[in-house]
Amino acid sequence: MDVKCEHVSYTYHLKTPMEQRVLHDINFSLSQRSFTCIIGHTGSGKSTLMEHLNGLLLPTVGKVTVPGGTILAGVKTSVKTIKKIRQQVGLVFQFPEHQLFETTVLGDIMFGPKNAGKSQAEAEAAARMAAKIVGIDEALFEKSPFDLSGGQMRRVAIAGVLAMDPEVLILDEPTVGLDPKGRKALLKVLVALQKEGKALLVVTHDMDLVATHAHHVLVMCQGKKLLEGTPAYVFSQHELIAQAGLYLPTAAAVYTQAFGRDGALPLTVADFIKEVKAKRPLIKEEGKFQKGKVQEACLK
Amino acid sequence: MIEIKNLTFGYEDKLVFDGFDLTFQKGDFVALIGHNGSGKSTLSKLLVGLEVAQGGEIWIDGIQLTAENVDVIRKKVGIVFQNPDNQFVGATVADDIAFGLENRQVPRAEMVVLVDKYIKQMGLAGCEERSPHHLSGGQKQRTAIAGALAVGADFLILDEATSMLDPTGRREMMQHIRQLATDKQRTIIMITHHLDEVVDADRLVVLHAGKVLKSGTPRAVFEQSDALEAVGLELPFAVQASKQLYEQSIIPHLCLTNEELIQALWM
Ligand SMILES: Nc1ncnc2c1ncn2[C@@H]1O[C@H](COP(=O)(O)OP(=O)(O)OP(=O)(O)O)[C@@H](O)[C@H]1O
Ligand SMILES: Nc1ncnc2c1ncn2[C@@H]1O[C@H](COP(=O)(O)OP(=O)(O)OP(=O)(O)O)[C@@H](O)[C@H]1O
Ligand SMILES: [Mg+2]
Ligand SMILES: [Mg+2]
Numbered sequence: 001m002d003v004k005c006e007h008v009s010y011t012y013h014l015k016t017p018m019e020q021r022v023l024h025d026i027n028f029s030l031s032q033r034s035f036t037c038i039i040g041h042t043g044s045g046k047s048t049l050m051e052h053l054n055g056l057l058l059p060t061v062g063k064v065t066v067p068g069g070t071i072l073a074g075v076k077t078s079v080k081t082i083k084k085i086r087q088q089v090g091l092v093f094q095f096p097e098h099q100l101f102e103t104t105v106l107g108d109i110m111f112g113p114k115n116a117g118k119s120q121a122e123a124e125a126a127a128r129m130a131a132k133i134v135g136i137d138e139a140l141f142e143k144s145p146f147d148l149s150g151g152q153m154r155r156v157a158i159a160g161v162l163a164m165d166p167e168v169l170i171l172d173e174p175t176v177g178l179d180p181k182g183r184k185a186l187l188k189v190l191v192a193l194q195k196e197g198k199a200l201l202v203v204t205h206d207m208d209l210v211a212t213h214a215h216h217v218l219v220m221c222q223g224k225k226l227l228e229g230t231p232a233y234v235f236s237q238h239e240l241i242a243q244a245g246l247y248l249p250t251a252a253a254v255y256t257q258a259f260g261r262d263g264a265l266p267l268t269v270a271d272f273i274k275e276v277k278a279k280r281p282l283i284k285e286e287g288k289f290q291k292g293k294v295q296e297a298c299l300k
Numbered sequence: 301m302i303e304i305k306n307l308t309f310g311y312e313d314k315l316v317f318d319g320f321d322l323t324f325q326k327g328d329f330v331a332l333i334g335h336n337g338s339g340k341s342t343l344s345k346l347l348v349g350l351e352v353a354q355g356g357e358i359w360i361d362g363i364q365l366t367a368e369n370v371d372v373i374r375k376k377v378g379i380v381f382q383n384p385d386n387q388f389v390g391a392t393v394a395d396d397i398a399f400g401l402e403n404r405q406v407p408r409a410e411m412v413v414l415v416d417k418y419i420k421q422m423g424l425a426g427c428e429e430r431s432p433h434h435l436s437g438g439q440k441q442r443t444a445i446a447g448a449l450a451v452g453a454d455f456l457i458l459d460e461a462t463s464m465l466d467p468t469g470r471r472e473m474m475q476h477i478r479q480l481a482t483d484k485q486r487t488i489i490m491i492t493h494h495l496d497e498v499v500d501a502d503r504l505v506v507l508h509a510g511k512v513l514k515s516g517t518p519r520a521v522f523e524q525s526d527a528l529e530a531v532g533l534e535l536p537f538a539v540q541a542s543k544q545l546y547e548q549s550i551i552p553h554l555c556l557t558n559e560e561l562i563q564a565l566w567m
């Protein structure tokens with residue numbers, strides 16, 4: 001197993017008046033070559049959980065095992081172990097601003113590989129490659145990372161983690177702020193990395209992304225793991241999905257509203273077209289559109 | 301009404317706008333889309349005087365934006381920034397939402413009622429006394445939106461304000477915005493990359509490299525799907541799906557919204 005959480009609980013500001021318990025007994029594991037999405041309502045604990053996986057937050061209770069080492073609640077983890085973990089588990093924060101700090105864009109992307117002991121030339125080559133992959137124009141290389149548009153900042157933050165080439169990539173809402181072209185390019189990279197053997201963990205509110213890319217889905221609700229499984233299984237759990245503040249992927253939502261909950265739900269545009277075509281004899285008879293046919297069929 | 305005439309603006313290194321014109325009609329709900337770096341956030345900062353144009357004019361409700369009257373203009377315009385962290389001034393969520401009201405000298409009793417109303421409406425009950433910096437991403441965005449809605453300004457700019465909300469929260473927010481837009485009293489400018497959110501707007505403006513590439517009703521703009529795809533923009537689900545279904549004569553017409561698509565499937 002590449003990543004494992006056992007009985008992980010976390011409390012912010014422990015033993016102060018601001019104390020707040022936000023994770024409750026979380027258990028999950030994932031292996032190499034996997035694409036896992038974490039979904040859940042606002043404040044359900046997704047970011048908090050992700051920050052446990054590279055040692056940014058230490059569990060109040062429980063055990064976290066990742067490539068690079070093990071973190072156990074109440075036991076001091078050595079600086080060396082934390083450093084090793086951070087090189088193998090790359091985390092892109094929900095707010096890219098929290099991650100950027102160098103004086104230039106290129107310098108920022110180079111920081112990871114340099115910190116891992118790569119030479120200046122190697123680090124620069126890795127950084128240029130990563131920048132190209134996420135679509136950062138060379139014209140931006142010498143700018144301050146803080147003098148960028150929101151989507152450009154997100155790209156720099158992602159490139160910084162790609163350049164490190166970690167075994168496990170955790171991306172906290174990586175598509176927020178990206179334009180459609182940038183989103184598409186990012187997803188292509190993630191799929192390629194997963195095929196190479198990396199483990200990917202993506203926190204997202206984009207149910208269409210989950211439907212089209214995830215192999216495995218973890219649903220968080222009020223600091224607890226509510227549900228876990230394939231996208232098809234998870235999205236078939238209508239009541240739990242609603243309880244978690246979530247929604248069906250667009251294709252499934254439209255299909256359900258049009259035809260009711262019947263059989264396997266289409267999760268993508270292509271599946272949607274296919275399923276609708278399967279219903280076609282009901283919709284269209286002798287070249288004439290017939291009102292109410294499908295509704296009647298669904299009510300039966 | 302907001303009129304932008306022959307606007308020129310650049311950061312130190314290069315021009316973002318070079319002779320840019322755009323008008324927002326009073327009461328319109330306008331969606332503004334465009335690629336990363338196209339100038340959307342820069343435009344919204346220029347409208348509230350956070351950046352100062354090197355050339356051209358901005359008129360808001362017949363008043364020209366100048367260094368002297370920037371405070372007057374700012375009271376007319378509520379804005380939610382792309383990164384809510386850049387917005388917070390209060391030590392607690394409640395203080396933060398109250399800040400804009402205090403600034404506009406809203407009487408205390410009224411203020412308390414408004415703050416309470418928007419805390420509840422934005423689902424922030426229980427977070428009142430917490431620091432806005434110690435919230436989850438979506439909670440931060442809800443706080444920023446609550447602050448902007450509470451002041452009830454005539455112009456409201458939302459710069460990717462709902463980008464981190466969960467699907468249910470996003471739906472609720474869109475309903476609020478649609479509701480706000482119905483009485484045509486307020487001008488709403490919503491910047492977003494979510495195309496399913498723009499179909500409800502009165503007008504859709506597509507920015508491309510500091511220029512208006514397309515402007516019109518969402519229906520008219522999405523009909524020119526090839527031009528949009530050429531610049532890397534996508535089409536909403538209903539447009540994509542209905543296009544294919546229409547071409548295979550499964551449904552009788554193209555659809556803009558999911559509701560229309562469902563109707564078409566029932567015909
Ligand atoms: N620094 C902090 N101090 C105290 N409480 C915090 C802190 N950061 C987050 N919280 C609280 O912990 C809970 C979980 O937050 P977390 O950021 O993990 O949620 P999330 O699932 O990532 O939500 P979102 O989708 O909105 O980003 C929330 O109730 C939040 O208010
Ligand atoms: N503070 C700044 N200093 C220098 N250049 C900047 C600054 N802020 C933005 N820019 C540049 O100005 C251009 C327009 O940026 P802007 O933030 O307006 O884009 P945007 O359309 O909002 O993009 P996004 O969708 O990524 O948020 C970009 O090329 C960006 O790099
Ligand atoms: Mg989060
Ligand atoms: Mg922007």
